[in-house]
Amino acid sequence: xxxxxxxxxxxxxxxxxxxxxxxxxxxxxxxxxxxxxxxxxxxxxxxxxxxxxxxxxxxxxxxxxxxxxxxxxxxxxxxxxxxxxxxxxxxxxxxxxxxxxxxxxxxxxxxxxxxxxxxxxxxxxxxxxxxxxxxxxxxxxxxxxxxxxxxxxxxxxxxxxxxxxxxxxxxxxxxxxxxxxxxxxxxxxxxxxxxxxxxxxxxxxxxxxxxxxxxxxxxxxxxxxxxxxxxxxxxxxxxxxxxx
Numbered sequence: 001x002x003x004x005x006x007x008x009x010x011x012x013x014x015x016x017x018x019x020x021x022x023x024x025x026x027x028x029x030x031x032x033x034x035x036x037x038x039x040x041x042x043x044x045x046x047x048x049x050x051x052x053x054x055x056x057x058x059x060x061x062x063x064x065x066x067x068x069x070x071x072x073x074x075x076x077x078x079x080x081x082x083x084x085x086x087x088x089x090x091x092x093x094x095x096x097x098x099x100x101x102x103x104x105x106x107x108x109x110x111x112x113x114x115x116x117x118x119x120x121x122x123x124x125x126x127x128x129x130x131x132x133x134x135x136x137x138x139x140x141x142x143x144x145x146x147x148x149x150x151x152x153x154x155x156x157x158x159x160x161x162x163x164x165x166x167x168x169x170x171x172x173x174x175x176x177x178x179x180x181x182x183x184x185x186x187x188x189x190x191x192x193x194x195x196x197x198x199x200x201x202x203x204x205x206x207x208x209x210x211x212x213x214x215x216x217x218x219x220x221x222x223x224x225x226x227x228x229x230x231x232x233x234x235x236x237x238x239x240x241x242x243x244x
Contacts, residue, residue, distance in 0.1 A: 189222065190222035193222040194214050197225075
């Protein structure tokens with residue numbers, strides 16, 4: 001039996017060889033595929049059918065073991081971080097290549113089916129629904145990720161915000177005045193009066209204790225307000241906008 005060190009050496013050697021001779025390997029693969037197609041034009045279809053059948057047979061025989069592995073096997077956090085860091089570096093280095101690949105892939109899909117992006121999983125509605133489900137499932141993870149990203153890229157984000165404000169001001173010098181008028185003096189007065197009264201210790205909708213705000217259902221009654229977290233406050237505002 002070969003030792004682990006010997007196996008690692010072989011793997012390292014194979015990786016180095018693959019990097020050095022990447023072009024040769026591509027040419028060899030192309031030539032090999034061309035030969036197979038010349039001998040049998042339906043070679044790849046037959047191989048795909050064989051693989052499907054063999055995979056099904058293997059799964060049916062070893063169903064219990066496979067399901068156990070799925071439940072038990074998870075990548076540890078350190079290795080996950082390494083993989084993500086490597087993916088980010090690759091994405092930065094090969095940004096142009098990825099854009100070209102995506103364009104080519106979309107063009108192929110359109111050529112095969114012009115209504116591809118309007119159907120099924122690729123449609124806007126299905127993508128929006130999937131995004132909403134993902135956000136509901138991973139609220140805490142996304143918040144932490146957003147905080148980390150902001151702390152790392154604080155200067156860039158603030159620059160973009162300033163640029164956005166300058167654009168709005170160039171388009172319409174009275175833009176921010178209009179926004180303030182929309183809020184109105186009534187809101188500001190209600191908020192200033194409500195600030196004199198203490199909020200509840202937790203959100204009155206979900207019980208969260210983070211990012212608590214005062215929510216007025218009627219600004220004519222500034223002393224009557226609800227204590228809501230940032231998320232629930234946003235949901236209340238959307239309900240109000242839909243009702244208009």
